[in-house]
Amino acid sequence: MGFTRKRTGPHGTRYQALYDDARSVRQTAGTFATRKEADRAWQRAEARIAEGKAGDPRRARQTFRTYVKERWFPNHRIEASTRQDYAYALASHVMPYFGDMKLQDITSETVREWITHLKKQGASAYRIKYCKTAILNAIFTTAVNDGVLVYHPSRGVKTDPVPEKPRQIITTEQFARIYEALPDATAQLLVETDIESGLRWGELTELRVKDLDFTTGILTVSRSVVELVPKYHPEGRRFLVKDYPKGKRWRRFKLSPQIVAKLKAHAEANNLGPDDLFFSRRRDKPPKPELVEPETLTFKAPNGRTYTHGTITAYNLGKCKCDRCRAAYAAYRAKRRAQGRDSPRKPRIVDTEPHISANWFRKYCWHPARDAANLGWSPRIHDLRHAHASWLLAGGADLQVVKERLGHRKISTTERYLHTLPTADETALEALNKIRTTPAGPPGSPNAEKELADAKAKIAELQALITDQLIAQKTSDNLKLRPA
Structure with missing residues (x-):
């Protein structure tokens, strides 16, 4: 139990508040001018410790925000990318509703009202299910296991069903059209390697020369990389390399001789060593375009006034963003900085990370090629992995072999690709046609x-x-x- 100790010194009489923490180590809550203030200090400290003891009903009086931010989220063991997703979902959909509530006041009825609230805000059924099943259930399960709550408020609360949509698989003809529209040979090799191996993006962009045996064609998948906001990276960087792929187990499988030969030629042409990435970010900067002279010296802006190209007013008020006006504005800002009249933002830190950003590849390689192919739908890069599985099964590959190549834990996951190609139902249609065209003839x-x-x-x-x-x-x- 805490107590107050009277201390007399050169500055007069003072009162020190003392208490024992959860490990029975004597601690001080501060020194005060009066005994009353000191008594309140050690009593408050003991109350905070009591809130952390299992079975103490006072623990349920803390707010949802306090419990999640100070106890649950920092100590919940999840992947870095999952932690980043949880943080955004908590800030957007969970904290605004539950944050100021006390844990003891949250009931199953409260959770159902929250689901209705998210629906009115326009949240999708998938997003609501993710927030409730993955995040809210985990929070309350931990609270019950730790003795903070007596019962689980969200257990048994249902969300709207999320229908499983049929997968649309890239056909060989569609892949050829995308392949031809890619900007260069490196992008083509990356995409071809993806559909030949079925690797996930994080496994593909972390693929190194040492992972492929050029003699046997055996590829070892032992690592993956995830792209994070620096705030959620342990070292404040963008890319985090994990010493295991998804599923947390290594896998080995064989690649076709033609893709092995292409990868070997790529490694030799770029002087890649065993530890170098097969596919890395480009370091060369595109040349700055030359200034294009405007067709006329002056122009009429949307506000009805006339401006001259290459002036600050044309850039700011006329909203002209031609090369001449941009150059004039850049020169003006540079002059002000040289005179110390501006406070420019801190210069960007040069990112030396060699991994390819998924967003960059989508924006500058995949999306333009996909649009140029004009397929009538918009496949993702990840759909190349789906295509790999579907093509193998349609060609007669063993289901267990495909499961091991993809790194699935359950064979039921691989079975989803059995009837995904457009030609999958042709056998059934042939059987139906055979019955309908029997010697009895049409009606x-x-x-x-x-x-x-x-x-x-x-x-x-x-x-x-x-x-x-x-x-x-x-x-x-x-x-x-x-x-x-």
Whole structure:
């Protein structure tokens, strides 16, 4: 139990508040001018410690925000990328509603009202299910296990169903059109390697020369990389390399001889060492374009006024962003900085990370090629992995082999690719067509009419037989009921 100690020194009498922490180590809550203030200090400290003890009902009096930010989130063991996703979902959908509530005041009814609130705000059924199932359930499960709560408020609360949409798979013809529209040979090799191996983006962009045996064609997938906001990176960087792929187990499989030969030629042409990435970010900067002279010296802006190109007013007020006006504005800002009249932002830190950003590749390589191919739908880069699995199964590959190549833990996950190609139902259609084109012929033909008459005669014969059996049964029952 805490207490107050009186201390006398050169500055007069003071009172020190003392208490024992959760590990029974003596701590001080501060020194005060009066005994009353010191007593309150050590009492508050003991109350905070009591809130951390299992079974203490006062622990449920803390707010949802306090529990999540100070206890649950910092100590919840999840991947760095998952932590980043959780942080955004908490800030957007969970904290605004539950943040100021006390844990003891949150009930199943409160959770259902929250779901209705998110629906009114326009959140998708998938997003609501993710926030409730992945985040809210985890928070309350931990609170119950740690003795903070007596019961689980979100257990048993249902969300709207999220229908599983059928996968649309890239066909070989569609892939060829995208491949031809890619900007250069390196982008083509990256995409071809992806569809030949079925690797995830994080596994593909962390692929190094030492991971591929050029003699046997065996590829070892032992690492992956994730792209993060520096705030959620342990070292404040962008890319985090993990010593394991998704599923946390290594896998080995063989690549086709033609893609192995291309990767070997790529490594030799770029002088790549064993530890170098097969595909890394480009270091060369595109040349600055030359200034294009405007067609006229002056122009009329949307506000109705006339401005001259190459002036500050044309850039600011006329909203002209031609090369001449941009150069004039840049020179003006440079002059002000040289005179110390501006406070420019800090210069960007040069990023030496060699990994390719998924957003960069989508924006400058994949999306332009996909749009140029004009497929009628918008496949993602990840759909190359789906295509790899579907093509293998459609070609007769063993289901277990495909499962191991993709790194699936359950074979049921791989089975989803069995009937995804447009030609998957052709066997069923052939069987249906075979039945419909039997010698009986289409409806109205002589053979069909004869078979129909035979069927009717057979039905009439069976009906007569059933009627005779019923009459015989009824007669037998009457004889049994007649007195002897």
